[in-house]
Amino acid sequence: MTLTINQVLEKATSVLKEEGKTEAQLDARLLLSNVLNYNRVELIMNKDKEIDATTYEAYMKFIQLRAKGMPLQHIVGEQExxxxxxxxxxxxxxxxxxxxxxxxxxxxxxxxxxxxxxxxxxxxxxxxxxxxxxxxxxxxxxxxxxxxxxxxxxxxxxxxxxxxxxxxxxxxxxxxxxxxxxxxxxxxxxxxxxxxxxxxxxxxxxxxxxxxxxxxxxxxxxxxxxxxxxxxxxxxxxxxxxxxxxxxxxxxxxxxxxxxxxxxxxxxxxxxxxxxxxxxxxxxxx
CATH class of the missing domain: 3.40.50.150 (Vaccinia Virus protein VP39)
Structure with missing residues (x-):
């Protein structure tokens, strides 16, 4: 079963909230934007687009790292x-x-x-x-x-x-x-x-x-x-x-x-x- 961007974000946000991350939704969005190479607007406009299994797996690995406390910047490897x-x-x-x-x-x-x-x-x-x-x-x-x-x-x-x-x-x-x-x-x-x-x-x-x-x-x-x-x-x-x-x-x-x-x-x-x-x-x- 494939999931849409919106469904994946909801799941990822839930995982981060369970680990006490105070900005769970923002973190989930930023990490998915990085994986998909989308900006914030593109993420919203494509919320009903389905995500393939490979992309989903890569994204959830990022979410697990964030759940363990790794800084966003270390996960994506960069900072502005x-x-x-x-x-x-x-x-x-x-x-x-x-x-x-x-x-x-x-x-x-x-x-x-x-x-x-x-x-x-x-x-x-x-x-x-x-x-x-x-x-x-x-x-x-x-x-x-x-x-x-x-x-x-x-x-x-x-x-x-x-x-x-x-x-x-x-x-x-x-x-x-x-x-x-x-x-x-x-x-x-x-x-x-x-x-x-x-x-x-x-x-x-x-x-x-x-x-x-x-x-x-x-x-x-x-x-x-x-x-x-x-x-x-x-x-x-x-x-x-x-x-x-x-x-x-x-x-x-x-x-x-x-x-x-x-x-x-x-x-x-x-x-x-x-x-x-x-x-x-x-x-x-x-």
Whole structure:
């Protein structure tokens, strides 16, 4: 017996609801849209169209993965960020809307006319430097990550978005393997580092703690380990008056500002995200 799109959606929604998924219907629609390569309107217009057995089986495998908690982005293998499509998997943090605000601020601070070089520390999928390189013609970027697997994804993303000629990738534990050729050569250093306290990892949503890389989440005992290291070491690479920009946890503003002050950064500012939470701290090298 074959089922229509509408019947399949009802069944899939029921499966997800039984597993407590709060957006069961939306998840079911998004996954079916992906399998059928339909947009939302096409899905509605073809609601009475029958689905063949092979397609149904593939779709229900996706639904079972979602029922087990796997993020939608890992199931379909991609996420949109800044209007650009990025491949993601279990080796990379899923790009989030809050980080788009980090990129938007960086774009506003970069000079419109002069060539500039940006370094992204903890690049993951490469969403930050690839977005900057795509949206700013006079910018080249360096993406740094400790994970070779994450850098494979970042390199792939730079290729599919046609900016690989503007990107350099370095596998490094922060600055340990960064060459002397970058000393005093960076106009902007940007980072969305791990900032979750180690003890708080276990209370994160299952979709996050069970499927996203802990190396991209765990910021140490107080969540500030990476901010300390970056603030202490970044000045070597930044040009005079270069910018340093951080995404932060909602309750880390004062601590990150103090770390920047201790390392002689000036003109320190904090920007709230769209939900009104402190989200970005940025400063200038003195």
């Amino acid at each position: 960020f800044m209007g650009i499509t990025f491949k993601v998997n279990e080796h990379t943090l899923i790009p989030r809307r809050e980080t788009e605000e980090l990129v938007e601020l960086a774009l506003s601070l970069l000079d419109a006319n002069e060539f500039q070089r940006v370094m992204d520390v903890g690049t993951g999928s490469g969403c930050i430097p690839i977005s900057l390189a795509s949206l700013k013609k006079n910018v080249d970027c360096i993406g740094i990550d400790i994970s070779k697997e994450a850098l494979k994804i970042a390199k792939y993303n730079s290729g599919i978005n046609a900016v690989d000629h503007k990107l350099t990738w370095i596998c490094s534990d922060l600055f340990e393997s960064v060459g002397e050729e970058y000393v005093d050569r960076i106009d902007m250093l940007i980072s969305n580092p791990p900032y979750i306290k180690t003890e708080d990892i276990d209370i994160l949503m299952p979709e996050v703690k069970n499927f996203e890389p802990h190396t991209a989440l765990d910021g140490g005992k107080d969540g500030l380990d990476f901010y300390r290291r970056i603030c202490a070491e970044a000045g070597k690479y930044l040009k005079s008056t270069g910018f340093i920009i951080f995404e932060i946890g909602y309750n880390q503003k004062e601590e990150v500002i103090s770390l920047l002050e201790e390392n002689n950064y000036i003109d320190i500012e904090c920007k709230k995200d769209l939900s009104g939470k402190d989200r970005i701290v940025y400063a200038t090298k003195n």
